[in-house]
Amino acid sequence: xxxxxxxxxxxxxxxxxxxxxxxxxxxxxxxxxxxxxxxxxxxxxxxxxxxxxxxxxxxxxxxxxxxxxxxxxxxxxxxxxxxxxxxxxxxxxxxxxxxxxxxxxxxxxxxxxxxxxxxxxxxxxxxxxxxxxxxxxxxxxxxxxxxxxxxxxxxxxxxxxxxxxxxxxxxxxxxxxxxxxxxxxxxxxxxxxxxxxxxxxxxxxxxxxxxxxxxxxxxxxxxxxxxxxxxxxxxxxxxxxxxxxxxxxxxxxxxxxxxxxxxxxxxxxxxxxxxxxxxxxxxxxxxxxxxxxxxxxxxxxxxxxxxxxxxxxxxxxxxxxxxxxxxxxxxxxxxxxxxxxxxxxxxxxxxxxxxxxxxxxxxxxxxxxxxxxxxxxxxxxxxxxxxxxxxxxxxxxxxxxxxxxxxxxxxxxxxxxxxxxxxxxxxxxxxxxxxxxxxxxxxxxxxxxxxxxxxxxxxxxxxxxxxxxxxxxxxxxxxxxxxxxxxxxxxxxxxxxxxxxxxxxxxxxxxx
Numbered sequence: 001x002x003x004x005x006x007x008x009x010x011x012x013x014x015x016x017x018x019x020x021x022x023x024x025x026x027x028x029x030x031x032x033x034x035x036x037x038x039x040x041x042x043x044x045x046x047x048x049x050x051x052x053x054x055x056x057x058x059x060x061x062x063x064x065x066x067x068x069x070x071x072x073x074x075x076x077x078x079x080x081x082x083x084x085x086x087x088x089x090x091x092x093x094x095x096x097x098x099x100x101x102x103x104x105x106x107x108x109x110x111x112x113x114x115x116x117x118x119x120x121x122x123x124x125x126x127x128x129x130x131x132x133x134x135x136x137x138x139x140x141x142x143x144x145x146x147x148x149x150x151x152x153x154x155x156x157x158x159x160x161x162x163x164x165x166x167x168x169x170x171x172x173x174x175x176x177x178x179x180x181x182x183x184x185x186x187x188x189x190x191x192x193x194x195x196x197x198x199x200x201x202x203x204x205x206x207x208x209x210x211x212x213x214x215x216x217x218x219x220x221x222x223x224x225x226x227x228x229x230x231x232x233x234x235x236x237x238x239x240x241x242x243x244x245x246x247x248x249x250x251x252x253x254x255x256x257x258x259x260x261x262x263x264x265x266x267x268x269x270x271x272x273x274x275x276x277x278x279x280x281x282x283x284x285x286x287x288x289x290x291x292x293x294x295x296x297x298x299x300x301x302x303x304x305x306x307x308x309x310x311x312x313x314x315x316x317x318x319x320x321x322x323x324x325x326x327x328x329x330x331x332x333x334x335x336x337x338x339x340x341x342x343x344x345x346x347x348x349x350x351x352x353x354x355x356x357x358x359x360x361x362x363x364x365x366x367x368x369x370x371x372x373x374x375x376x377x378x379x380x381x382x383x384x385x386x387x388x389x390x391x392x393x394x395x396x397x398x399x400x401x402x403x404x405x406x407x408x409x410x411x412x413x414x415x416x417x418x419x420x421x422x423x424x425x426x427x428x429x430x431x432x433x434x435x436x437x438x439x440x441x442x443x444x445x446x447x448x449x450x451x452x453x454x455x456x457x458x459x460x461x462x463x464x465x466x467x468x469x470x471x472x473x474x475x476x477x478x479x480x481x482x483x484x485x486x487x488x489x490x491x492x493x494x495x496x497x498x499x500x501x502x503x504x505x506x507x508x509x510x511x512x
Contacts, residue, residue, distance in 0.1 A: 363379070
């Protein structure tokens, strides 16, 4: 409408002249005033709104500042309270320290006075002691030195008994921490073993027809013998021994491989490094097959079924191992049969007992050589190849290295001892065996107060019976230690010897 109005006004201006111009000015002026009034009203409203927003922000900021100020004031008050408490505690400690210092000064003064009194009393006591000693010498007719000698004589017996108890305590303590001593004892025991047994277990003698073959075995510049030693892992000793070559090594299977390889090479006549390697590989395969065959034949003979093939192979390896001169496979077979008989007598399963007896020394023939006792190693091998827990426990406990959990374990332990300790089992002739037992008994019988001696358990235990009126209880402990030391120093024996000294009192009377 306004646009139309303006356009009409413009037309009238063009047509009408001055009056029309005045009218237009009036219209524009009123319109302008209306616009100004509207703008002023809107400006007032906007101004009021902005003032309200500013007031609200101011109030919010004011409240936030008041909160922050109050929080800081509370923190300051808490810090002031803590400081006041610390000041109070410090002042109290200072007061306590001052009080304690004063008390210490008083105690020092008191101790100084008491020390002076003690010195005076000590001097008086020394004087009184000298007077009493003089009076005692006069009354007893003995000097102080003579009285000391008599007192020493009277205390000798008491000192001996105390020394015995101390020795027993030391021995018990040594048993608890006896790792190093055990190694020494093992070394000494190894040194006591006869050299013939050591030689038998570590060398094999290969006989030849003539000494001319020695040169062919050595080869040009020693190449044949070096190749043979490298292929077999055995030291070959060619010396002045007539018609014999010595094969030295602690692995009996390797020695057997070297012996058979030498036998085939000497028979064939062609001895050179390539031929040596070929023959050794062939013989090693034959020996491995023979080992497996021996294991199979053994388990079939004993009626043991379901063994892992690796255990059967290890059983076959026992054929080439000996213990104290006793063939290990023969010992295992004998132990297995004894276990079966004993289990039958006790009403237990003889098949399980025979199986445990056959496997009890399986830890002596492992392919590798871990630093474990053979009983523990055998138990681990049985666990590895899925043997039952009672069999594994019997194998591991036959030397008391693990706790026995079933009745199979003591049966295997006893049968192992029976097989190894009987006369002749370990290549000890009857005369030497009886002589060793007699020597044991005579050695203990030579001590004063000993009435009878009995060597039992194939010489592994010596029982000594003493007179109750000649030796007391404490002296029996000394006697057992002395006999053990003398046996250890003077005799040669396998394993260990237990010395048991028995003292008993008997009252005998007759009714007539």
